[in-house]
Amino acid sequence: MKKRLFHSVALLLALTLTACNNIDNDTKAISQQAENSSEAKSGEYAKIGSGAHLVKFPKDLHKGILYTTFDRGNIHENIYINSKEAIEAVQNGEEFPSDTVITLEGYEDGEIAQYLVMEKRTGWGSEYSPKERNGEWEYQAFTPNKEVRKDNIGRCFSCHAGAALEQYIHSLAAIKNYDLGKVSESNNSSTTDSIASIPTKDWKVSDISAHLNDSNSKDVNTKKASLLDDKEKAEVIEDVLLTIYLHQYQN
Numbered sequence: 001m002k003k004r005l006f007h008s009v010a011l012l013l014a015l016t017l018t019a020c021n022n023i024d025n026d027t028k029a030i031s032q033q034a035e036n037s038s039e040a041k042s043g044e045y046a047k048i049g050s051g052a053h054l055v056k057f058p059k060d061l062h063k064g065i066l067y068t069t070f071d072r073g074n075i076h077e078n079i080y081i082n083s084k085e086a087i088e089a090v091q092n093g094e095e096f097p098s099d100t101v102i103t104l105e106g107y108e109d110g111e112i113a114q115y116l117v118m119e120k121r122t123g124w125g126s127e128y129s130p131k132e133r134n135g136e137w138e139y140q141a142f143t144p145n146k147e148v149r150k151d152n153i154g155r156c157f158s159c160h161a162g163a164a165l166e167q168y169i170h171s172l173a174a175i176k177n178y179d180l181g182k183v184s185e186s187n188n189s190s191t192t193d194s195i196a197s198i199p200t201k202d203w204k205v206s207d208i209s210a211h212l213n214d215s216n217s218k219d220v221n222t223k224k225a226s227l228l229d230d231k232e233k234a235e236v237i238e239d240v241l242l243t244i245y246l247h248q249y250q251n
């Protein structure tokens with residue numbers, strides 16, 4: 001069984017890499033077309049990701065709401081959102097309000113490895129091509145020292161565009177299902193009781209998992225093992241791509 005799983009993962013990887021090549025070629029073909037087209041005015045739109053500097057490292061990150069976690073092998077992700085109002089908006093079927101900040105805190109072998117931040121503000125993204133922009137979201141990557149990490153921010157846009165129907169948030173379902181009762185409870189007591197405010201910096205991955213509510217955690221590897229229908233294929237390919245992406249910055 002294990003062997004079969006390994007084979008399917010290897011096959012998937014091969015397929016994914018082929019798919020990437022094709023995408024690259026397609027993109028080249030498309031940009032060639034755009035260059036040849038008389039309608040394409042150069043400099044009409046800002047380069048995608050050029051507004052990344054607008055996104056600062058989120059102050060008080062751990063005072064935000066830790067709404068979900070993911071595990072990808074030796075990578076553990078804590079995902080925070082900065083306001084209860086943003087969760088309420090989504091649960092009421094509305095869009096994220098301006099000033100929403102979502103942060104993925106990525107650990108590798110228990111050590112903080114990176115912070116990936118998305119922030120939405122009214123009017124952001126309007127200088128980008130409508131085909132490339134992700135609504136009003138901007139992205140930025142930070143090192144463990146909370147300094148801006150040199151990165152190809154365009155890739156954040158293209159991968160998150162896959163979640164365009166979920167307001168560009170891959171983990172939107174977890175926000176929709178988040179029990180806000182938990183937040184009011186912790187707000188009523190001292191902030192030191194809130195799980196979101198516990199400094200997890202020095203925790204080992206296993207400690208973190210042990211302290212989280214299971215229903216709120218998604219183990220991506222288990223998911224891969226049960227993947228077998230077509231419906232989940234796209235999601236799994238995305239998972240593999242993200243895992244590769246996160247591993248590039250291995251310390």
Ligand code: HEC
Nearest residue numbers: 070102104116117118139140141156159169170171241242
């Ligand atoms: C290859 C695809 C891919 C790329 C590239 C990518 N992401 Fe993501 N991102 C995901 C997926 C999928 C998730 C959901 C978490 C998971 O599955 O581990 C996610 C989650 C996030 C989250 C938490 C909110 C959410 O959407 O669930 C933030 C914030 C984030 N990414 C920021 C970034 C930033 C910033 C970059 C670029 C520096 C980036 N991402 C690049 C696929 C990608």
